[in-house]
Amino acid sequence: MRLLITGGAGFIGSAVVRLAIARGHEVINLDALTYAACLENVASVAQSPLYTFVHADIRDRAALDRVFAAHTPDAVLHLAAESHVDRSIDGPGTFVETNITGTYNLLEAARGYWQAQGRPESFRFQHISTDEVYGSLPADPMVKFTEDTPYDPRSPYSA
Numbered sequence: 658m659r660l661l662i663t664g665g666a667g668f669i670g671s672a673v674v675r676l677a678i679a680r681g682h683e684v685i686n687l688d689a690l691t692y693a694a695c696l697e698n699v700a701s702v703a704q705s706p707l708y709t710f711v712h713a714d715i716r717d718r719a720a721l722d723r724v725f726a727a728h729t730p731d732a733v734l735h736l737a738a739e740s741h742v743d744r745s746i747d748g749p750g751t752f753v754e755t756n757i758t759g760t761y762n763l764l765e766a767a768r769g770y771w772q773a774q775g776r777p778e779s780f781r782f783q784h785i786s787t788d789e790v791y792g793s794l795p796a797d798p799m800v801k802f803t804e805d806t807p808y809d810p811r812s813p814y815s816a
């Protein structure tokens with residue numbers, strides 16, 4: 658498959674990029690290279706013919722449209738995010754811009770692309786979020802979050 662992975666220079670995104678390439682998938686790694694990025698984490702695959710890096714920002718809708726048109730992905734794995742809780746308390750603005758508006762931009766760009774492609778049933782958009790949307794678990798290890806757990810965010814990040 659040809660995978661558009663956002664945030665592929667981040668902590669979890671870079672592991673997803675490496676795993677996807679190890680499994681023979683083509684990867685387009687779209688990342689704005691914020692303070693959280695570390696391209697060294699994908700250095701081991703950077704020379705692979707399966708790997709392409711695109712320096713772009715998910716807040717830039719026009720750039721996203723260009724990436725979809727140029728690279729025609731089969732699926733999107735969306736990991737680009739502002740992800741540090743303490744920073745969201747000090748300055749929530751960039752969290753709103755990237756995690757909410759940026760995700761909306763990516764969804765809209767993906768929808769436009771999917772429609773232009775004839776609405777292929779196999780197309781997938783996977784958004785990697787966080788269990789922090791469910792709040793805090795009690796110490797009892799038998800208590801788990803489920804898909805029916807009500808949202809209970811405790812920071813601008815988890816909200």
Ligand SMILES: NC(=O)c1ccc[n+]([C@@H]2O[C@H](COP(=O)([O-])OP(=O)(O)OC[C@H]3O[C@@H](n4cnc5c(N)ncnc54)[C@H](O)[C@@H]3O)[C@@H](O)[C@H]2O)c1
Pocket residue numbers: 663664665666667668669670671687688689690691692693694695713714715716736737738739740741755759785786787788
């Ligand atoms: N790290 C964890 O322990 C953890 C746990 C649960 C869920 N998650 C979720 O997984 C996802 C990825 O987390 P992570 O730890 O890899 O984050 P990270 O902060 O390490 O990396 C985020 C990446 O996104 C990029 N990015 C940020 N803003 C961008 C923008 N506007 N446009 C394009 N790229 C942008 C950054 O440059 C960086 O490479 C997040 O949604 C996070 O909530 C992380």
